[in-house]
Amino acid sequence: MNKKVNTIKALFVFIIIIICYITEYYINKVFDPVNDSYINILILAEIEALIIGVFISADHIKSWREKGKIRINYIYLFCALIMILLHIPFMLRIHALMFFYTNSVLKLLSAAFFWYFILHAFYKIPAVEDDTKK
Numbered sequence: 275m276n277k278k279v280n281t282i283k284a285l286f287v288f289i290i291i292i293i294c295y296i297t298e299y300y301i302n303k304v305f306d307p308v309n310d311s312y313i314n315i316l317i318l319a320e321i322e323a324l325i326i327g328v329f330i331s332a333d334h335i336k337s338w339r340e341k342g343k344i345r346i347n348y349i350y351l352f353c354a355l356i357m358i359l360l361h362i363p364f365m366l367r368i369h370a371l372m373f374f375y376t377n378s379v380l381k382l383l384s385a386a387f388f389w390y391f392i393l394h395a396f397y398k399i400p401a402v403e404d405d406t407k408k
Contacts, residue, residue: 283329283330286326286329287326287329287330287386290322290325290326290382291379291382293322294322294379294382295379320385322382322386323382323385323386323388323389324389326382326386326389327386327387327388327389327390327392327393328389328393330386330390331389331390331393331394334393334394334397335393337397337398338396338398340398340400341400341401342398342399342400342401343398343399343401344396344397344398345396345397345398345399346395346396347394347395347396347397348395350391350392350394350395351391351392351395353387353391354388354391354392354395357384357385357387357388357391358388360381360384361381361384361385
């Protein structure tokens, strides 16, 4: 990819993170922080992470339209499983992972990487045309 496309993608991710902070601040000020806030922030973070993951994987998703067979890359699925483990509460007993739970940007980025790994786990092998049919 060229430098301009990479710069635009990095700027888009930065804008999404800024929007995440603004919406999180707004939800904490408007809603009841005990009851509503956590669920709303979780939903917003997952939607924003999905948007970031789809945006970064746009070229890969476009390749799914070609003819061929869909295959699964299990290494990407394993990496997605590791990203999910960062969000499970019993993993918070590990002191090094507590930083991922308390920092909302790292939570957002780990969720974005989860969606990236899920999207890249599925790929297509191009169909080979049979030469005998000519």
